[in-house]
Amino acid sequence: MHGWPYLASLGVAVLVATAFGVVIGLIALGLPEEFLILMTLAFSLAIIGIFATFDALGGVMGLTGVTGLRLFGLALDTPRDWLVPSAAVLVLVYALCRRLGESPYGRVLKGVREDAVATRALGKNTFGYKIGVFALTSGTAGLVGGLYSGWLGQATPSAFGFPLAMAVFAMVIVGGSANLLGSVVAGVGLTMIEPALREGLGVQSSQAALLQLVLYGALLVVVMIARPQGLFAERFHRLAPSPAGDGPHTAAREPRAVGDGPRAVVAPRPGPPAPPVSYEDAEVVLRARGLSKRFGGITAARNIDLELRRGTITALVGPNGAGKTTAFNLLTGTVVPDTGSVLLNGVELVGTRPDLVVRAGLVRTFQDVRLLGRLTCLENVMLAVPDQDGERIGRLLRPGVARADREVAARALEWLDFVGLADRAETPADALSYGQSKLVSLARALATRADVLLLDEPASGVDAAWVDTMLQMVAAVRAEGRTICLVEHNLDVVRELADHACFMELGEITASGTVAELTGSARLADAYFGAQ
Numbered sequence: 001m002h003g004w005p006y007l008a009s010l011g012v013a014v015l016v017a018t019a020f021g022v023v024i025g026l027i028a029l030g031l032p033e034e035f036l037i038l039m040t041l042a043f044s045l046a047i048i049g050i051f052a053t054f055d056a057l058g059g060v061m062g063l064t065g066v067t068g069l070r071l072f073g074l075a076l077d078t079p080r081d082w083l084v085p086s087a088a089v090l091v092l093v094y095a096l097c098r099r100l101g102e103s104p105y106g107r108v109l110k111g112v113r114e115d116a117v118a119t120r121a122l123g124k125n126t127f128g129y130k131i132g133v134f135a136l137t138s139g140t141a142g143l144v145g146g147l148y149s150g151w152l153g154q155a156t157p158s159a160f161g162f163p164l165a166m167a168v169f170a171m172v173i174v175g176g177s178a179n180l181l182g183s184v185v186a187g188v189g190l191t192m193i194e195p196a197l198r199e200g201l202g203v204q205s206s207q208a209a210l211l212q213l214v215l216y217g218a219l220l221v222v223v224m225i226a227r228p229q230g231l232f233a234e235r236f237h238r239l240a241p242s243p244a245g246d247g248p249h250t251a252a253r254e255p256r257a258v259g260d261g262p263r264a265v266v267a268p269r270p271g272p273p274a275p276p277v278s279y280e281d282a283e284v285v286l287r288a289r290g291l292s293k294r295f296g297g298i299t300a301a302r303n304i305d306l307e308l309r310r311g312t313i314t315a316l317v318g319p320n321g322a323g324k325t326t327a328f329n330l331l332t333g334t335v336v337p338d339t340g341s342v343l344l345n346g347v348e349l350v351g352t353r354p355d356l357v358v359r360a361g362l363v364r365t366f367q368d369v370r371l372l373g374r375l376t377c378l379e380n381v382m383l384a385v386p387d388q389d390g391e392r393i394g395r396l397l398r399p400g401v402a403r404a405d406r407e408v409a410a411r412a413l414e415w416l417d418f419v420g421l422a423d424r425a426e427t428p429a430d431a432l433s434y435g436q437s438k439l440v441s442l443a444r445a446l447a448t449r450a451d452v453l454l455l456d457e458p459a460s461g462v463d464a465a466w467v468d469t470m471l472q473m474v475a476a477v478r479a480e481g482r483t484i485c486l487v488e489h490n491l492d493v494v495r496e497l498a499d500h501a502c503f504m505e506l507g508e509i510t511a512s513g514t515v516a517e518l519t520g521s522a523r524l525a526d527a528y529f530g531a532q
Ligand SMILES: Nc1ncnc2c1ncn2[C@@H]1O[C@H](COP(=O)(O)OP(=O)(O)OP(=O)(O)O)[C@@H](O)[C@H]1O
Pocket: 295, 298, 299, 300, 318, 319, 320, 321, 322, 323, 324, 325, 326, 327, 367
């Protein structure tokens, strides 16, 4: 282009595409998902229009006569000459994607793909990762676009229009959106349709191209309906050796010793849980004052004051819609309060991003569990381990990342073992029972090393056999000195565990005290506990 050496043009194409990717990402990621897709499509149309409009950029005819190129001494005169550089780029991009996909960085990306909110609640800066993906994929598109132009012998806007976007889309969806090799196989297979029609069936060249497009569309529809995971489903990688025993797991299980770096602890034996210090004497770790939130005409939280004390369990109870989950959302930064303050160890959390709230030491679980279904149990817990070097793309190629990841796997396995599910380490999370899922979500929260845990209905909807296990686990976590606040409708669980309870109704905490005091209140018994 403009007499530049080919490699220099290619480098500029990669850089410019990367920069555009970041800018588009910054704009599009603020939009709801469906608008994000529309925006990226709209942008691709606009960029083609811009190139076609300005002659300096090539105009409608584009840059023709991209010929006589040489690359590392290779003459690239005919399309066949491009086979070697294209194959080299394929191998390079494949190796890079594979390395990324199997790295801690890739694990976060998989988490974002499955459930960005849940991944953010484990302390990951999901926005940053999404921007990174825009940059990486745009840069790769710039590289491949440069090769494609060389192969075509010209860079015309029409060559990069909707049919090409449709072809790439079909390759990924048909091959399997989470299977790298599947996408390559589908890419080769789908690209061969047109020459097969032409050479094999004698279809005219222009008709073969159109027919190929029709087949792409038809295949996309069929695959999306009949096999949405693509022809080749996601492969699970073994991350750590499974402990012996693969049979069905028994619920009644003793909490295990848990090593957590320097703070190795031994969980207590199951039995009547007892706080290490009295509730009144325990230090206040988290103090919320005057938290309020309105959604349109609904006041979901009204002037909430809440104290959580170290090594104790506080229960939030109250009828459906009382605002308990909203209170958790406000404490963790998922929802920004209209007024109020949340101090964790004296540090203000209001206005802090949810992932930074976790890093500050406050983690939450979700009422609807939100495990990352296509990740294994072990990967779910590994994702929660903080400060992993391999989660930064710049560090991925450094030696020692794989060893560090094995250590993270070992740590995560300990947490799974703690909740009695080490033998499910390699099981995809969506194959677990509800009770097991809740236990893995507890293991995941513990793996973040946050000191304060907000557990949203840890035992609700759980099979009776698993409730006992959950009770033991939560008591063991308290005995370790962590601070817990739980929302729970199961009053037996609250009676068994809570050192202190707050009653919420219509967005307000209207009573607090011991569980016995609350359940003994005639008014509350009438309003709520009577029905339990
Ligand atoms: N994002 C939102 N937009 C609009 N209304 C909301 C939002 N989040 C919560 N609410 C409303 O706030 C009120 C409190 O809801 P919340 O889920 O906090 O109650 P809850 O006590 O956790 O209920 P449950 O026990 O059923 O889980 C409800 O009326 C709910 O509809």
